[in-house]
Amino acid sequence: MSGKWSVQILVAAAHGPVRFTELERGIEGISRRMLTLTLRNLERDGLVKRTVYATVPPKVEYELTPVAHELNETLQRLTDWAERNRVYIANARAAYDTEHRPELVDG
Amino acid sequence: MSGKWSVQILVAAAHGPVRFTELERGIEGISRRMLTLTLRNLERDGLVKRTVYATVPPKVEYELTPVAHELNETLQRLTDWAERNRVYIANARAAYDTEHRPELVDG
DNA sequence: CAGAATCCCCGCGGATACTG
DNA sequence: CAGTATCCGCGGGGATTCTG
Numbered sequence: 001m002s003g004k005w006s007v008q009i010l011v012a013a014a015h016g017p018v019r020f021t022e023l024e025r026g027i028e029g030i031s032r033r034m035l036t037l038t039l040r041n042l043e044r045d046g047l048v049k050r051t052v053y054a055t056v057p058p059k060v061e062y063e064l065t066p067v068a069h070e071l072n073e074t075l076q077r078l079t080d081w082a083e084r085n086r087v088y089i090a091n092a093r094a095a096y097d098t099e100h101r102p103e104l105v106d107g
Numbered sequence: 108m109s110g111k112w113s114v115q116i117l118v119a120a121a122h123g124p125v126r127f128t129e130l131e132r133g134i135e136g137i138s139r140r141m142l143t144l145t146l147r148n149l150e151r152d153g154l155v156k157r158t159v160y161a162t163v164p165p166k167v168e169y170e171l172t173p174v175a176h177e178l179n180e181t182l183q184r185l186t187d188w189a190e191r192n193r194v195y196i197a198n199a200r201a202a203y204d205t206e207h208r209p210e211l212v213d214g
Numbered sequence: 215c216a217g218a219a220t221c222c223c224c225g226c227g228g229a230t231a232c233t234g
Numbered sequence: 235c236a237g238t239a240t241c242c243g244c245g246g247g248g249a250t251t252c253t254g
Contacts, residue, residue, distance in 0.1 A: 004227085020236050031228055036237060046199025057235045058234080067192050074188050077181045085174050092153025111246085127216050138248055143217060164215045165254080 005030055005038045010064065010072055013048065017061040047071065112137055112145045117171065117179055120155065124168040154178065 005027070012018065012026045024035055039062060042048040047068040053059040064072070112134070119125065119133045131142055146169060149155040154175040160166040171179070 024236095032237075033229090033239095034227060037227085044200055044203040045196050046203075052236095055235095058237085060236060067195060070192075071188055074181070074184045077184060081178055081181050085177075088174060089152050093151055096151040096153075131216095139217075140219095140249085141247060144247085159216095162215095165217085167216060 003038050003041065005034055006042060007075060009035070009038055009042060010047070010068060010075065013062055013064055014069070014072055017051070017063040020060050020062070023062065042068070110141075110145050110148065112141055113149060114182060116142070116145055116149060117154070117175060117182065120169055120171055121176070121179055124158070124170040127167050127169070130169065149175070 008027050008030070009023060012023055018026075020035070023039075024030065024032060027035070039048060039050070043050050047065055048062050049065055051061045051063070053061070115134050115137070116130065119130055125133075127142070131137065131139060134142070146155060146157070150157050154172055155169050156172055158168045158170070160168070
């Protein structure tokens, strides 16, 4: 799973240990199921470390490994690129859609 | 579509104009359909330029825009990261799978 | 050669309900 | 609080067929 949620989790967990519910609240639209599954995959790949505290109520913290922090840096460059070219792409799309309007073929 | 083929197309088209069939042969496992669809999306986003030559047989060339070349550079950093940490991740997975073997629960 | 159209499968992921 | 289990819909994408 490269997973549609992985990147957002990496970003949300970038600054220090964070609890399950914090992630759930911090990431707009994620379901509890997908948060769990994606965290498991990230943990399996050695990108997040999971720490369970034997308390009541339970407490589980997730934090990025050094490798994941490196990944985050390169992802940041991607984000920067996307931000820089946001308008360019929006314009390209608008132009493309204008030239290829599917609904005007007979109208 | 962020599409599972987009990156490979960007890489395959990185060095000068390339024809449809060249892309098809150069990208392992891609179907003609997905090549077409993904190229359309990249074109729509202003990442590839499509040039049609009115010849018989038809000839169509695709080349990256400057913006796409910038993107390719940042993608290269991702690839580099993946390559650097390939073994680390493989080991992490093996270790995880060993610790959490699902099939040994009763065996 | 470079597509467009159609059919169809499957697995990602949402909704919901249940536990230690 | 931090999950797990089950059901199920949707759409991404493969295989195939037809054209300019």
